[in-house]
Amino acid sequence: MKTSDSPSGITIDDVRRFFTQLDQPETPVSVEEVTSELDCTPQTARGYLEDLTEQGELRTKRIDGSTRVWWSTESGGVDRHDPDSEQLSAFVREVKDYAIFMLDPEGTVVSWNEGAKRIKGYSASEIIGQHFSAFYTKDDIATDVPERNLERAAAEGRVEDEGWRIRKDGSRFWANVTITAIRDDGELRGFTKVTRDMTERREYEQQLEKQADQLERRRTELEQELDEVFERIDDAFYALDDEFRYEYVNEHAEEHFGEPAGKLIGQKPWKALGVDKSDPIFERFDEALATQEPLRFERYSEPLGIWAMVRIYPSESGLSVYFEDITQRKERERELERVYDLLERAEHIADVGGWEIDPDTRDVFWTDHLFEILEIPSDEEPPLDEALDVYLDDDRPNVERAIDEAVQSGTSFDIETRYRTPTGEVRWLRVIGEPDIEDGAVVSLRGAAQDITEQKERERELQQIRDRMEFALNATDSIVWDWNVDENQTSFYPSAESLYGTAVETWDDFIEIVHPDDREQTEEKIRKSLETGEPKEEEIRIDRNGEKRWIEAPGRPIEDEDGSTRMIGVARDITERKTFEQKLRESNERLEQFAYAASHDLQEPLRMVSSYLQLLDQRYGDELDEDGREYINFAVDGAARMREMIDGLLEYSRVETQGDPFEPITLETVLEDVLDNLQFRIEEHDVEITSEDLPEVEGDASQLRQVFQNLLENAIEYSGDAPPRVHISAERAGNKWVVSVSDDGIGIDPDDQDRIFEIFQRLHSREEHDGTGIGLALCNRIVERHGGEIWIDSEPDDGTTFSFSLPAVENNC
Numbered sequence: 001m002k003t004s005d006s007p008s009g010i011t012i013d014d015v016r017r018f019f020t021q022l023d024q025p026e027t028p029v030s031v032e033e034v035t036s037e038l039d040c041t042p043q044t045a046r047g048y049l050e051d052l053t054e055q056g057e058l059r060t061k062r063i064d065g066s067t068r069v070w071w072s073t074e075s076g077g078v079d080r081h082d083p084d085s086e087q088l089s090a091f092v093r094e095v096k097d098y099a100i101f102m103l104d105p106e107g108t109v110v111s112w113n114e115g116a117k118r119i120k121g122y123s124a125s126e127i128i129g130q131h132f133s134a135f136y137t138k139d140d141i142a143t144d145v146p147e148r149n150l151e152r153a154a155a156e157g158r159v160e161d162e163g164w165r166i167r168k169d170g171s172r173f174w175a176n177v178t179i180t181a182i183r184d185d186g187e188l189r190g191f192t193k194v195t196r197d198m199t200e201r202r203e204y205e206q207q208l209e210k211q212a213d214q215l216e217r218r219r220t221e222l223e224q225e226l227d228e229v230f231e232r233i234d235d236a237f238y239a240l241d242d243e244f245r246y247e248y249v250n251e252h253a254e255e256h257f258g259e260p261a262g263k264l265i266g267q268k269p270w271k272a273l274g275v276d277k278s279d280p281i282f283e284r285f286d287e288a289l290a291t292q293e294p295l296r297f298e299r300y301s302e303p304l305g306i307w308a309m310v311r312i313y314p315s316e317s318g319l320s321v322y323f324e325d326i327t328q329r330k331e332r333e334r335e336l337e338r339v340y341d342l343l344e345r346a347e348h349i350a351d352v353g354g355w356e357i358d359p360d361t362r363d364v365f366w367t368d369h370l371f372e373i374l375e376i377p378s379d380e381e382p383p384l385d386e387a388l389d390v391y392l393d394d395d396r397p398n399v400e401r402a403i404d405e406a407v408q409s410g411t412s413f414d415i416e417t418r419y420r421t422p423t424g425e426v427r428w429l430r431v432i433g434e435p436d437i438e439d440g441a442v443v444s445l446r447g448a449a450q451d452i453t454e455q456k457e458r459e460r461e462l463q464q465i466r467d468r469m470e471f472a473l474n475a476t477d478s479i480v481w482d483w484n485v486d487e488n489q490t491s492f493y494p495s496a497e498s499l500y501g502t503a504v505e506t507w508d509d510f511i512e513i514v515h516p517d518d519r520e521q522t523e524e525k526i527r528k529s530l531e532t533g534e535p536k537e538e539e540i541r542i543d544r545n546g547e548k549r550w551i552e553a554p555g556r557p558i559e560d561e562d563g564s565t566r567m568i569g570v571a572r573d574i575t576e577r578k579t580f581e582q583k584l585r586e587s588n589e590r591l592e593q594f595a596y597a598a599s600h601d602l603q604e605p606l607r608m609v610s611s612y613l614q615l616l617d618q619r620y621g622d623e624l625d626e627d628g629r630e631y632i633n634f635a636v637d638g639a640a641r642m643r644e645m646i647d648g649l650l651e652y653s654r655v656e657t658q659g660d661p662f663e664p665i666t667l668e669t670v671l672e673d674v675l676d677n678l679q680f681r682i683e684e685h686d687v688e689i690t691s692e693d694l695p696e697v698e699g700d701a702s703q704l705r706q707v708f709q710n711l712l713e714n715a716i717e718y719s720g721d722a723p724p725r726v727h728i729s730a731e732r733a734g735n736k737w738v739v740s741v742s743d744d745g746i747g748i749d750p751d752d753q754d755r756i757f758e759i760f761q762r763l764h765s766r767e768e769h770d771g772t773g774i775g776l777a778l779c780n781r782i783v784e785r786h787g788g789e790i791w792i793d794s795e796p797d798d799g800t801t802f803s804f805s806l807p808a809v810e811n812n813c
Helices: 012-020 031-038 042-054 084-094 114-120 138-142 145-156 199-231 251-257 280-291 327-348 368-374 384-390 396-409 453-474 507-513 516-532 575-601 603-620 626-653 667-677 679-684 701-717 775-785
Strands: 058-063 067-072 099-103 158-166 172-184 187-197 236-241 246-249 295-301 306-315 318-325 352-357 364-366 413-420 426-438 441-451 478-484 489-493 539-544 547-552 555-559 565-573 663-666 688-691 696-699 725-733 736-743 790-794 800-807
Touching (some): 012 042, 099 114, 145 158, 280 295, 368 441, 396 413, 396 426, 426 453, 489 507, 516 555, 516 565, 547 575, 663 667, 663 701, 679 701, 701 736, 701 775, 775 790
Antiparallel strands (some): 058 067, 158 172, 413 426, 539 547, 725 736, 790 800
């Protein structure tokens, strides 16, 4: 027995006094609490505690298999041989992190612990005897929330919710509340109510949601700007803040403005360029900023003296404005229109039929050539109403309207319309009308009609040429390249220097500027394209005057009539796009790290809940009635489900960051491993699993095992009453394999199929089927990482087929 002074300077009597000075001597304490209070080592404290236990002055018990606590047996009225019920009350009274108290069947407070006093602000004497609705907001009281919670707890045994609650001083806090009914032989004796202050957690969650929304908005803005930079890299560009002051002006814009960027920054356009603020473009600035919708339009700029294609992209912080000088294009269009008009007039000299209408009688006169154009016999000249029947139903109202306006108002018309010949052929007709006016009244309506079907066809072809010309003119950020393989000569348009920074006359010149790390891969792709005749797609790095740039240079081989081989294609600088892609990847990685950290940090409070549940079960399990044991089982089951969800969330967040490198793997082997893992469950449910020959694919074996296991477990879980029957098959689709897992289970309603791959989405309650709602979301993310897709084909009561695509091994046929 240790009675002498220890190296720490304390004695066994000091330990005795420690227990006698406690407000509740029977309260269990740990070694750490004794060590902290007496300022001694854990070894010294543990030794004295064990001595006092041997003497019968203390009792001890191990909690959750690791932590040991001690309590005094000398408290008056405490049974040394059965102290558990009093110790539980002491525990409850001393808990400070939770408000734990009892209610009678009507909701009146009958007990109060220290945690309730700390959280809600009432002392026991102030609140005992009061109705628990005092803790609810006025809105909750008005809608009978307290009464409904008691009714639900009484009916269901337990109710849990979260919401705002009121402290004694009137302040609000966000509470997590659990109300449990207490029954004795089926009779309601009252309720236990456990409340936890979750205000900080709620504020933190709201802050995280706000930050996530901001990150998402910023990422969307970056993606939009990235697309425009990629498409319009050579455009004139300037950025304006939300007050329309220049923030940035690139070199192309400086050339048009005739002012250096340094002089423009901070100024507003109408002041910097000395133009009238009433210019319509400033109205478009206002419109874009107000609607947050991008604008695209053509305009003639008087200050710059050019026609410009303008694109405005708004954000919350201002505008990004791109404009391209399209003056030459507009001049060419006008020239084409003049040529087209002259050609049209020349064609009008011939192949024209004449007509005349009497406004009073509505009689119609046609020239012989008009009968020939319409392919109608000349002895069948119809009245006006029948004459109009030659036009298509959609076009006839336009002709009637033009004739009526000409007769009533004396205005001429020139329209194009479609008509149908007696053989059913649809053709185009240009109809011109000119009223004959005497004394202010229309006495006749004369005109001409010309078949312009061929002209309309040429017009359509010209429009196609215009579209191709516009596309070529807009693609100013690309160059066209042509490599004569046999002669090893290259040509570029407009020039190689504009992209590569140096002349490129031969294939060797090109390879010389390719980054050393990409040369071997580039040569291999070119060689393979020439051998197979298939196009090559590649992104390579080049060294342009000492600066590393990214180039996209797709191309394909062709064979000339003389038998020589050439490769042609386009190339463009995608450095800024690659830079933004890297930033987006880094942003996604940070989001994944956040998800991992958040789910990882949930493990600690969950372990605490599980530990206390195990302590309650170990210490009071034998004394609880059936309802009490059921409540503990419910809590243990909830903690286990929470652990499964956290583990699933961790696994979900690690798909991209913790996956293994892709390599050729045989799906037959993957499936065998999964069937071994599920052997006992397969036997338990009498599952019949059949499979066809499965291929070799490129992928991560560990993750693909997870996909197969989740889909098979899903098929077993939702099989219905009959023993599950599952079939696995694979079918080649281009350079991918499509793998299908089919069952004859309960099926899925089509209205629910879009959301089953979303995380935490469940179609059934936990009483019907187990699960966390993560399995299919995890499958979807794994398949996406492999560059594939996953989809579902199912009807209620008619089974389900999950299909997903995976990249095939190149030499796998």
